[in-house]
Amino acid sequence: xxxxxxxxxxxxxMILALMLxxxxxxxxxxxxESDSPLSMDEMIDIAVRNHATYQKAVEDVxxxxxxxYGAYGTFxxxxxxxxxxxxxxxxxxxxxxxxxQTSEQWSSSTSWNLTIYETLFQGGARFYxxxxxxxxxxxxxxALHRTRDEVEYGVRTxxxxxxxxxxTLEVANEVLAQRQDNLxxxxxxxxxxxxxxxxxxxxxxxxxxxxxxxxxxxxxxxxAREALNLALGVDxxxxxxxxxxxxxxxxxxxxxxxVDIAFDSRPDYQSQQNLIQIYRDNVNVANTNYIPAAGLxxxxxxxxxxxxxxxxxxxxxxxxxSAGVSLDWTLxxxxxxxxRRQNAIVERRKAQWxxxxxxxxxxxxxxxxxxxxxRLYQQIQVTENNRELARRQLELEQERYRLGASSQLxxxxxxxxxxxxxxxxxxxxxxxxxxxxxxxxxxxRPLQEVPSER
Numbered sequence: 001x002x003x004x005x006x007x008x009x010x011x012x013x014m015i016l017a018l019m020l021x022x023x024x025x026x027x028x029x030x031x032x033e034s035d036s037p038l039s040m041d042e043m044i045d046i047a048v049r050n051h052a053t054y055q056k057a058v059e060d061v062x063x064x065x066x067x068x069y070g071a072y073g074t075f076x077x078x079x080x081x082x083x084x085x086x087x088x089x090x091x092x093x094x095x096x097x098x099x100x101q102t103s104e105q106w107s108s109s110t111s112w113n114l115t116i117y118e119t120l121f122q123g124g125a126r127f128y129x130x131x132x133x134x135x136x137x138x139x140x141x142x143a144l145h146r147t148r149d150e151v152e153y154g155v156r157t158x159x160x161x162x163x164x165x166x167x168t169l170e171v172a173n174e175v176l177a178q179r180q181d182n183l184x185x186x187x188x189x190x191x192x193x194x195x196x197x198x199x200x201x202x203x204x205x206x207x208x209x210x211x212x213x214x215x216x217x218x219x220x221x222x223x224a225r226e227a228l229n230l231a232l233g234v235d236x237x238x239x240x241x242x243x244x245x246x247x248x249x250x251x252x253x254x255x256x257x258x259v260d261i262a263f264d265s266r267p268d269y270q271s272q273q274n275l276i277q278i279y280r281d282n283v284n285v286a287n288t289n290y291i292p293a294a295g296l297x298x299x300x301x302x303x304x305x306x307x308x309x310x311x312x313x314x315x316x317x318x319x320x321x322s323a324g325v326s327l328d329w330t331l332x333x334x335x336x337x338x339x340r341r342q343n344a345i346v347e348r349r350k351a352q353w354x355x356x357x358x359x360x361x362x363x364x365x366x367x368x369x370x371x372x373x374x375r376l377y378q379q380i381q382v383t384e385n386n387r388e389l390a391r392r393q394l395e396l397e398q399e400r401y402r403l404g405a406s407s408q409l410x411x412x413x414x415x416x417x418x419x420x421x422x423x424x425x426x427x428x429x430x431x432x433x434x435x436x437x438x439x440x441x442x443x444x445r446p447l448q449e450v451p452s453e454r
Contacts, residue, residue, distance in 0.1 A: 123288030
């Protein structure tokens with residue numbers, strides 16, 4: 001009994017682990033808890049390893065690569081074999097004199113065959129189908145590359161949103177500290193008789209309002225962190241600092257050149273070009289239906305039947321051999337060949353229109369995002385200056401209020417201007433980097449990998 005328990009203790013965990021792996025539950029999102037900041041490249045690598053969409057694209061690549069073997073296999077002979085065994089038994093009761101007797105009869109048959117068939121000529125259809133399989137495998141690789149572009153875009157935008165949320169929280173805490181100072185100034189001036197109690201009450205309300213704003217900003221940071229963890233494909237409770245700065249810069253490129261780069265780099269555009277070739281090969285395959293097909297075959301069969309016996313014969317004695325050449329030529333099939341050929345031609349034309357549409361859409365998207373990026377960069381220069389002026393104005397009003405040279409209304413107005421300037425600047429910077437990430441997604445490659453024009 002003890003030995004049985006030991007076996008169960010060893011085997012049971014192994015069976016459970018195997019069940020988890022085969023059922024897919026072993027792919028648990030990793031939990032990342034680190035005090036060291038992660039760079040953008042490190043986060044993208046984490047997302048590539050753990051993002052479900054990317055891993056599904058990897059499975060598609062493996063599937064199409066394996067399907068390519070099937071295209072090569074059409075050039076090899078097909079081999080089939082079969083075996084059959086039957087046994088027959090009958091009983092019949094007959095009356096012999098006054099005695100009832102049972103008469104039995106037995107018979108058995110055994111057959112076995114082996115057939116080899118090799119297609120000698122099929123109008124070139126197998127060559128076109130092989131090229132289609134290769135193009136489909138290439139398209140799977142391109143789809144994987146495009147999926148990586150989408151994953152990178154998701155990681156970048158989630159990171160920028162997280163950093164912006166952190167900046168919003170910093171501004172909220174800074175304003176809270178300012179309003180707490182204003183409350184102390186109001187109380188001091190009230191005790192000195194410079195202001196009425198209404199100023200103190202208003203300052204207390206401002207502090208409470210800003211405390212609520214801080215709570216909302218803290219929730220915004222947590223929501224943004226969770227969205228980043230989703231983009232990375234890791235556990236939602238993961239926590240780590242981010243080594244990335246939101247410092248706007250204007251890339252030194254010409255939109256015309258960026259459009260040309262996109263046509264060379266976009267994997268989905270290249271996939272569309274491959275798709276046209278696939279449909280063109282479908283037309284060629286349809287054309288081969290008008291050409292005769294030839295094949296070579298060889299067959300070996302053995303069979304034997306036994307009566308009044310219940311024997312099993314693995315290798316029968318009676319043997320038949322045959323070999324020959326087959327020629328098939330469809331002269332008329334009710335216009336089915338014509339229908340298939342016309343469908344292939346139409347699909348090829350539609351793919352060409354899709355390619356033209358994709359070209360125009362890529363061109364328009366890149367130019368629009370470039371104009372948006374240029375406009376945002378110019379606006380950021382203005383918002384950066386405004387936030388510095390608003391900060392300076394607020395500091396002056398705080399000092400004047402502390403000295404009794406300004407009213408609380410002027411101070412509150414300066415704080416509103418400061419908050420609006422900071423919020424506007426953070427929003428413009430976030431929009432700038434989100435647009436930049438979208439431009440890189442449209443290009444199909446990071447701007448850092450594009451050589452400068454100068």
